[in-house]
Each structure stands twice: as C-alpha cells, then as structure tokens.
Amino acid sequence: MISYTLHTYLLIAVFLLAAGLYGMMQHRSLIGMLISIELILNGAGLNFMAFNRFLAPDPTTGQIFTLFIMGLAAAEAAIAVSLIFAVYRKYKTSDPEQISDLRG
Amino acid sequence: MVYGTFTEVFFYLFVTLIAFGALVAVTSPILMKAVMGLAMAMFGVAGLYLYLNSPFLALMQILIYVGAVCIMIVFGIMVGYTPKQLAEYAIGPKNTVLAIVTSLLTVGVLAFALVKTQWVEVAGAGAGDYSLAHLGETLMTRYGLAFELISVVLMIAMVGAVAITWNGKRRGIK
Numbered sequence: 001m002i003s004y005t006l007h008t009y010l011l012i013a014v015f016l017l018a019a020g021l022y023g024m025m026q027h028r029s030l031i032g033m034l035i036s037i038e039l040i041l042n043g044a045g046l047n048f049m050a051f052n053r054f055l056a057p058d059p060t061t062g063q064i065f066t067l068f069i070m071g072l073a074a075a076e077a078a079i080a081v082s083l084i085f086a087v088y089r090k091y092k093t094s095d096p097e098q099i100s101d102l103r104g
Numbered sequence: 105m106v107y108g109t110f111t112e113v114f115f116y117l118f119v120t121l122i123a124f125g126a127l128v129a130v131t132s133p134i135l136m137k138a139v140m141g142l143a144m145a146m147f148g149v150a151g152l153y154l155y156l157n158s159p160f161l162a163l164m165q166i167l168i169y170v171g172a173v174c175i176m177i178v179f180g181i182m183v184g185y186t187p188k189q190l191a192e193y194a195i196g197p198k199n200t201v202l203a204i205v206t207s208l209l210t211v212g213v214l215a216f217a218l219v220k221t222q223w224v225e226v227a228g229a230g231a232g233d234y235s236l237a238h239l240g241e242t243l244m245t246r247y248g249l250a251f252e253l254i255s256v257v258l259m260i261a262m263v264g265a266v267a268i269t270w271n272g273k274r275r276g277i278k
Contacts, residue, residue, distance in 0.1 A: 002115065006223055009152065012119060014214045016126060016145070018207040023130030025203035027138075028196040031180050035129055035142050038173060042149050045165075053156040055223060059232035060242040063158055064250055070168045071254040075261030077173045081180040082265040 009050035016043030030084045030096060034077065041073045115155060121148030133195045135181055143174045157234045 002008050016039050023036030045066045052062020091099050121144055128141025150165035243251050 002112070007219065009156070010218045011215060012122060012152070014211055014218070015123065016149075017214070018211045019126040019130050021210055022203045022207040025199045025206065026130060026195050028193070029135065031135060031177060032138060032195075034177060034180075035138050038142055038169070038177075039126055039129060039145065042146060042169070046149055046152060049153060049156045049158065049161065054229055055226055057226050057228055057232070059157070059234050060239050060247070063161055063239055064243060064247045066161055067164065068250055068254055070164060071258055074168055074172055075258050077176050078261050078265040079268070081176055082268040084180060085183075086268050 006050055006054040009046060009053075013043040013047040013050070016040065016046065028095060028097075030080075030087070033096070034080045034084075037080075038073060038077070041069055041076075045069045111155075114151070118148045118151030118155075121145065121151070123148075131195065134192055136178070139174055139177050139181070142177070143170050146170050146174070160236050160239065 020036045020038075020040035020043065023039065024033055027033050027036060048062045048065045048069070052059060052065075056062055087099060125141045125144030125146070125148060129138045129145060130141075132138045132141060146165060146169040150162040150170075153159075153162040153165060
C-alpha cells in the first residue's frame with residue numbers, strides 16, 4: 001500500500017519544494033514568486049505531517065507545527081501583497097528586474 | 105478489500121492533483137491560471153492530510169490556503185495593477201536552464217538522501233489520540249507558547265499590512 005509508507009509523502013514534499021524553486025526563478029512578477037513560496041510552504045507542512053504520522057509518538061506535535069506554518073503563510077501572504085502594492089506605487093511596475101535602486 | 109482499493113485510487117487522484125496543480129502554478133504564462141494551479145495543488149495536499157489521520161488539518165488547509173491565501177493573491181493580481189505584459193507573459197525567458205538544473209538537483213539530492221536513510225519507526229506512532237479535543241487541549245496547555253506566538257504574529261502582520269498600504273497613499277509617494 002503506497003499510502004502507508006513514509007517515503008511517498010516525503011517524495012511528494014520534495015517535488016513541491018523543487019516546483020517552488022523552479023517557479024521562483026522562472027516567474028517574472030512578484031505575485032508569481034509569492035505563488036511559488038506558497039508551494040514550498042505547503043511542502044514543508046506535508047513533511048511535518050508525514051513525520052508526525054510515522055515517526056512521532058505524540059500525534060499532536062506535527063499537527064500544531066503544521067497549523068503554525070499555515071498561520072505564518074497567511075501572515076506572509078498578507079504582508080507580501082501589501083508590499084507589492086507599495087512597491088508598485090513607488091516604481092509603477094511589479095517586475096523585479098526594474099526594482100533595483102536603493103535610497104536612504 | 106474494496107474499501108482499500110478505493111482509498112488507493114483516491115490517493116493516486118490526490119497525488120495527480122498535486123503534481124498537475126504545481127506544474128500549472130509554475131509553468132503557466134497566465135498569472136490567473138497559476139493561482140488556480142496553486143489552489144489545485146493545495147486541495148491535493150488537503151486530501152493527503154486525510155490519509156495522515158487528520159481531517160481537521162485537511163479542513164484548515166482548504167479554509168486557510170484555498171479560501172484565504174489564494175483569494176488574497178487573486179485580489180493582489182486584480183487590484184494591484186499588474187501590467188498586462190507581466191500578467192499574461194508571466195514566465196520569463198531568462199534563467200530557464202538554471203532553474204531546471206537547480207530543481208532537478210534538489211530533487212535528486214534530497215530523494216537520494218531520503219531513500220538511503222534508515223527511518224526508525226517508533227512503536228505506537230500513528231496510533232495515538234488524533235481527536236480534535238485532544239489537539240485543542242494540547243494547544244492550550246503544552247503548546248500554549250506557540251498559540252500565543254502565532255496570535256501575536258498574525259496581529260502584527262494585519263496591522264503591518266494595513267500600515268504599509270496606507271502610508272504610501274497618504275504621503276503620495278510616486
């Protein structure tokens with residue numbers, strides 16, 4: 001039974017991480033990069049749940065860790081979207097290639 | 105036995121959802137379709153949480169990721185004046201080889217490592233109390249610090265998001 005082995009879940013998590021890395025480098029807009037970050041965070045959550053199910057004696061640890069990751073992802077998405085708005089207002093673009101100057 | 109076959113079939117369905125959704129999310133040239141792919145992959149992960157004995161987390165995954173994060177990203181695309189040349193040609197021509205090599209290398213190294221590792225199965229793992237009541241009780245007692253911490257982080261994030269978007273508007277930053 002493939003759904004009862006730890007390796008299956010870990011391989012799916014690795015796939016999500018790799019897809020997120022690929023998207024980080026390929027997407028041209030800040031929103032696209034945010035989408036890729038969410039994929040990576042999902043992979044991390046899946047990893048914790050898999051270890052929780054197969055290797056941990058206490059079943060609540062991994063679940064709480066995954067809930068924590070979900071909360072962080074929601075907070076991070078809110079901050080990122082508002083930062084993208086602010087960046088757009090200043091630079092009139094959300095192309096990361098154009099946003100290249102610092103000002104003190 | 106029939107029940108077991110059904111659960112296997114649904115497992116493959118969820119894995120296919122994840123694979124297809126993640127590929128759409130990172131390869132679609134249209135940004136809106138990428139968000140839909142992300143939502144699809146998150147549904148698949150929610151399905152896998154059911155197999156990991158946690159229906160509560162599956163529901164939370166759908167509620168938070170699909171219901172909140174994806175909608176916020178959609179709003180970010182629609183309200184955030186993403187220019188057309190970015191929204192409809194979202195995948196860049198640069199870095200393609202670098203991106204493919206990096207992601208394949210990541211998969212290769214990590215998959216090799218985790219297949220080679222001898223995972224020690226703990227006796228009684230997966231057999232504990234998975235009920236929601238126990239989870240809530242632990243969250244209030246043993247993991248109280250995590251609970252408080254995530255509340256503070258969420259509040260600061262909300263206030264910060266509002267402050268960042270408001271300030272720029274009031275000062276008229278061009």
